[in-house]
Amino acid sequence: MKKSWRNNVEFYLIGLLLLTVIAFSIAMPNIFWSVSNFQSIASQMPVLGILALAMAMTMLCGGINLSIIATANACSLVMAWVATSYPPGGATALATLLAGGGAAMIIGLCNGILIAGIRVSPILATLGMMTLLKGINILITGGSAIANYPQWVLWLNHAQWFGIPLPMWLFAVVAFGLWVLLEKSPLGRAIMLIGSN
Numbered sequence: 001m002k003k004s005w006r007n008n009v010e011f012y013l014i015g016l017l018l019l020t021v022i023a024f025s026i027a028m029p030n031i032f033w034s035v036s037n038f039q040s041i042a043s044q045m046p047v048l049g050i051l052a053l054a055m056a057m058t059m060l061c062g063g064i065n066l067s068i069i070a071t072a073n074a075c076s077l078v079m080a081w082v083a084t085s086y087p088p089g090g091a092t093a094l095a096t097l098l099a100g101g102g103a104a105m106i107i108g109l110c111n112g113i114l115i116a117g118i119r120v121s122p123i124l125a126t127l128g129m130m131t132l133l134k135g136i137n138i139l140i141t142g143g144s145a146i147a148n149y150p151q152w153v154l155w156l157n158h159a160q161w162f163g164i165p166l167p168m169w170l171f172a173v174v175a176f177g178l179w180v181l182l183e184k185s186p187l188g189r190a191i192m193l194i195g196s197n
Contacts, residue, residue, distance in 0.1 A: 042164055043157075046171035047072075053178055060182070062195040063115070066126040070133035071107045077137055078103040080146045088150045107133070 024032045031037060051068055058065040079100040086092045107129065114125035159166040182188035 039163075039165065042168040046165075046167035049171045050174055053174060057178070057191070060191050060195045063122045064126065065111065066123065067107070067111065067130035067133060070130040070137075071104060073137055074107065074133045075100040075103045077140065077146070080149070083150055083153050084146065084148055088152055092150075093152060 051072060054068055055065060058068075079096045082096045082099045083092065086095065111125055111129055114120045114129075115122050156166060161169055182191065
């Protein structure tokens with residue numbers, strides 16, 4: 001049985017999005033529809049978009065993760081350390097990616113042990129992890145940003161393909177992969193069932 005559009009949350013979200021676009025189009029037509037504005041959005045949105053997808057996966061499982069931003073920052077710190085500590089090259093780039101992924105897996109494993117193994121509340125476990133990671137970040141960096149990135153790191157951030165920033169393509173690939181996982185695979189259906197139970 002199909003849901004009525006009156007009870008469809010997606011309908012109202014799309015309507016709200018359209019109203020927002022119309023409001024900005026009227027208020028700032030020359031700025032909102034400019035190429036530079038779209039390029040700016042395309043370069044800034046992917047990071048938040050990927051983190052939102054990660055949070056969506058957690059919520060689909062019926063949980064919550066307050067440490068996602070802190071985890072991303074911690075992984076960025078590890079990757080920055082590897083990228084700036086070794087000479088530029090393919091091996092360094094691969095090691096940087098593996099280090100970031102490894103850090104994310106370790107943090108996720110710790111959260112998983114706390115929540116599924118020790119039965120700590122997801123809110124308390126991830127809040128504690130967030131606080132711990134923030135403290136480690138400040139302890140290592142002293143609250144200052146890491147500088148002197150190698151050229152290949154800066155290139156990844158500013159590179160474009162068909163006029164679209166490379167991070168936006170990465171976000172599109174991740175979003176499509178997640179859609180395939182949730183809609184076309186048994187694992188995706190299992191995730192949905194866990195969250196709805």
